[in-house]
Amino acid sequence: MRPPKRDELVREALKIFYREGFHATGMDRLAAETGISKTTMFRHFRTKEELILAVLRLRDEDFRNWLFRRMEEAGPPRAQILAMFDALGEWFASPEFRSCMFIKAASEYPEPQNPIHAQSAEHKRLLYRQLVKIVSAAGATDAEQLTRMLLLLKEGAIVTAHLGHEADPAGDARCAAETLLAAAEI
Amino acid sequence: MRPPKRDELVREALKIFYREGFHATGMDRLAAETGISKTTMFRHFRTKEELILAVLRLRDEDFRNWLFRRMEEAGPPRAQILAMFDALGEWFASPEFRSCMFIKAASEYPEPQNPIHAQSAEHKRLLYRQLVKIVSAAGATDAEQLTRMLLLLKEGAIVTAHLGHEADPAGDARCAAETLLAAAEI
DNA sequence: TCGAAACGAAACCGATCGGTATCGATTGAG
DNA sequence: CTCAATCGATACCGATCGGTTTCGTTTCGA
Numbered sequence: 001m002r003p004p005k006r007d008e009l010v011r012e013a014l015k016i017f018y019r020e021g022f023h024a025t026g027m028d029r030l031a032a033e034t035g036i037s038k039t040t041m042f043r044h045f046r047t048k049e050e051l052i053l054a055v056l057r058l059r060d061e062d063f064r065n066w067l068f069r070r071m072e073e074a075g076p077p078r079a080q081i082l083a084m085f086d087a088l089g090e091w092f093a094s095p096e097f098r099s100c101m102f103i104k105a106a107s108e109y110p111e112p113q114n115p116i117h118a119q120s121a122e123h124k125r126l127l128y129r130q131l132v133k134i135v136s137a138a139g140a141t142d143a144e145q146l147t148r149m150l151l152l153l154k155e156g157a158i159v160t161a162h163l164g165h166e167a168d169p170a171g172d173a174r175c176a177a178e179t180l181l182a183a184a185e186i
Numbered sequence: 187m188r189p190p191k192r193d194e195l196v197r198e199a200l201k202i203f204y205r206e207g208f209h210a211t212g213m214d215r216l217a218a219e220t221g222i223s224k225t226t227m228f229r230h231f232r233t234k235e236e237l238i239l240a241v242l243r244l245r246d247e248d249f250r251n252w253l254f255r256r257m258e259e260a261g262p263p264r265a266q267i268l269a270m271f272d273a274l275g276e277w278f279a280s281p282e283f284r285s286c287m288f289i290k291a292a293s294e295y296p297e298p299q300n301p302i303h304a305q306s307a308e309h310k311r312l313l314y315r316q317l318v319k320i321v322s323a324a325g326a327t328d329a330e331q332l333t334r335m336l337l338l339l340k341e342g343a344i345v346t347a348h349l350g351h352e353a354d355p356a357g358d359a360r361c362a363a364e365t366l367l368a369a370a371e372i
Numbered sequence: 373t374c375g376a377a378a379c380g381a382a383a384c385c386g387a388t389c390g391g392t393a394t395c396g397a398t399t400g401a402g
Numbered sequence: 403c404t405c406a407a408t409c410g411a412t413a414c415c416g417a418t419c420g421g422t423t424t425c426g427t428t429t430c431g432a
Contacts, residue, residue, distance in 0.1 A: 021296060026419060028419080028420090048420065048421090102349065104293040106345075107285060108290075108293065110348075128351075145361070149339075152339050156345075157338055159289050160338060162292060164310055165311055173335075214389080214390090224390095229409085376432105377430090379426105379428070379429090384421105385421080387419075388417100390415105390418100395411090396409105396411090398408080398409070401405095401406095402405090
């Protein structure tokens with residue numbers, strides 16, 4: 001039982017930051033809602049920013065693990081790519097869905113040199129590197145370009161699902177992705 | 187010279203909110219940076235939220251006017267659609283670019299029933315209605331679905347340009363759009 | 373059993389939050 | 403000229419911000 005409170009804090013803070021936003025969530029309310037004292041919080045993290053960075057690290061791990069595990073279950077590369085959009089659709093349908101944590105973080109910390117912004121960008125870079133392997137395996141001629149296009153659809157679907165009236169952004173994205181794959185002879 | 191300060195305030199507040207975020211910008215600092223006294227600010231707007239809503243109304247008008255005027259210059263419907271992505275590319279290249287104001291607003295006010303969130307959603311809806319006419323004129327069989335797909339690319343390009351390492355998200359989006367148009371026989 | 377480390381309760385810090393109150397100066401239309 | 407509306411300066415309000423300090427309690431391995 002070394003630092004269990006630290007992990008518990010990061011997990012709980014993730015939920016609250018995701019639900020309410022970063023600036024809107026004060027450390028006092030964080031302490032009240034998690035049941036973890038402010039003293040303990042600031043013993044593990046010297047600043048709020050450090051806590052946020054830890055939260056984003058956890059989210060990056062959780063999200064990429066979840067997404068690519070879902071995709072792997074689909075079988076061959078082409079099916080894996082399309083399965084990404086099916087997974088997104090399930091995510092959007094959950095009542096807790098409130099857009100992408102990293103898009104939100106970058107929105108609240110807009111300067112590119114900000115550590116929180118930079119770490120959010122890193123998440124997107126890792127996603128890209130992971131996806132480009134699958135697109136390559138699917139036999140794409142220009143796998144990098146196709147990957148970038150597919151990720152545009154993914155990001156667009158996320159913000160549209162959060163902001164939109166649209167019935168099924170994940171389905172639209174999947175449909176567009178099928179067209180892109182067909183044009184790439186995949 | 188009826189209420190010139192009001193308009194000036196909204197214009198200046200737009201810049202600052204866009205640059206720094208909503209929660210991060212206090213009314214005191216807004217007064218200091220605009221040179222308009224807090225007294226006057228609160229005479230025109232009863233709350234910060236009312237000011238933000240006015241800012242978003244202005245932004246909605248400005249952005250849609252700018253974008254669709256740019257598109258009209260391109261000539262026929264198909265060229266107009268592609269011109270949207272060229273316009274985005276120019277926007278991304280400007281040093282003041284910091285993502286989409288409405289995506290940011292929805293990020294900071296995540297609950298759908300929040301007035302700021304709702305008004306941001308309304309902007310996206312107006313964009314959709316305007317674009318679907320052009321896509322229809324281009325001769326699309328399912329203009330609504332095609333419009334939704336094109337807007338996914340647009341939103342994806344915006345967040346990727348803000349968050350990304352990517353060299354040219356607008357170019358990638360345009361390229362994907364060309365594929366979608368070709369598949370729709372346009 | 374002892375000591376170090378992890379924890380909590382609570383008070384405290386200066387700064388800033390959104391918003392108000394008071395009062396006097398400026399201005400423009402009748 | 404007058405009167406009402408617009409504006410600014412300044413001080414103020416209670417609440418909350420991120421962060422610290424103090425001190426007492428719990429826990430667990432050596």
